Amino acid sequence: xxxxxxxxxxxxxxxxxxxxxxxxxxxxxxxxxxxxxxxxxxxxxxxxxxxxxxxxxxxxxxxxxxxxxxxxxxxxxxxxxxxxxxxxxxxxxxxxxxxxxxxxxxxx
Amino acid sequence: xxxxxxxxxxxxxxxxxxxxxxxxxxxxxxxxxxxxxxxxxxxxxxxxxxxxxxxxxxxxxxxxxxxxxxxxxxxxxxxxxxxxxxxxxxxxxxxxxxxxxxxxxxxxxxxxxxx
Numbered sequence: 001x002x003x004x005x006x007x008x009x010x011x012x013x014x015x016x017x018x019x020x021x022x023x024x025x026x027x028x029x030x031x032x033x034x035x036x037x038x039x040x041x042x043x044x045x046x047x048x049x050x051x052x053x054x055x056x057x058x059x060x061x062x063x064x065x066x067x068x069x070x071x072x073x074x075x076x077x078x079x080x081x082x083x084x085x086x087x088x089x090x091x092x093x094x095x096x097x098x099x100x101x102x103x104x105x106x107x108x
Numbered sequence: 109x110x111x112x113x114x115x116x117x118x119x120x121x122x123x124x125x126x127x128x129x130x131x132x133x134x135x136x137x138x139x140x141x142x143x144x145x146x147x148x149x150x151x152x153x154x155x156x157x158x159x160x161x162x163x164x165x166x167x168x169x170x171x172x173x174x175x176x177x178x179x180x181x182x183x184x185x186x187x188x189x190x191x192x193x194x195x196x197x198x199x200x201x202x203x204x205x206x207x208x209x210x211x212x213x214x215x216x217x218x219x220x221x222x223x
Contacts (some may be wrong), residue, residue, distance in 0.1 A: 027210070044214045045214070096153065
């Protein structure tokens with residue numbers, strides 16, 4: 001069965017403390033892996049698409065990487081405004097399989 | 109470029125009523141997907157429409173239905189509302205149908221509360 005698992009469920013960091021979020025997947029035929037950020041009361045905001053193992057994408061303090069079984073979202077020197085829930089989704093067999101998300105809290 | 113627009117933003121209904129939610133996709137996007145989001149279940153896929161045809165459907169009862177118009181705008185209908193239908197309903201649009209490797213772009217949702 002296709003499955004996407006995100007860890008940890010929640011992560012509290014001090015401002016400036018770098019860390020990584022994990023998205024592991026078991027799907028048949030990966031067509032793309034997507035990262036989103038969601039703020040309370042808002043819809044998910046698209047961040048990155050990764051298509052093949054070894055690929056990396058960067059945007060400001062965020063960097064996403066992909067292997068054959070998982071993806072990491074690295075956050076470097078985060079700021080309080082990076083606090084949000086980060087969602088991972090994998091495209092397989094013509095639909096998106098979503099992870100449950102990681103709630104990230106950055107304390108000033 | 110305008111994003112995905114969902115109306116209304118908030119809705120309060122009572123059990124047994126029905127409701128229609130509306131979604132206007134990003135201009136040029138032909139695929140519209142609908143999701144239900146609750147704190148306990150996360151994002152649950154309802155259905156996807158592409159060029160006015162339902163391409164894929166999630167595991168929801170027949171009370172949940174949708175349609176897409178020729179201008180790609182979409183509506184979702186829920187009949188005989190139940191307390192458990194209280195959720196944030198999200199619409200997402202993309203250039204191509206799921207499977208094309210294109211990201212989905214979301215609206216801010218309709219918050220539906222059932223009393």
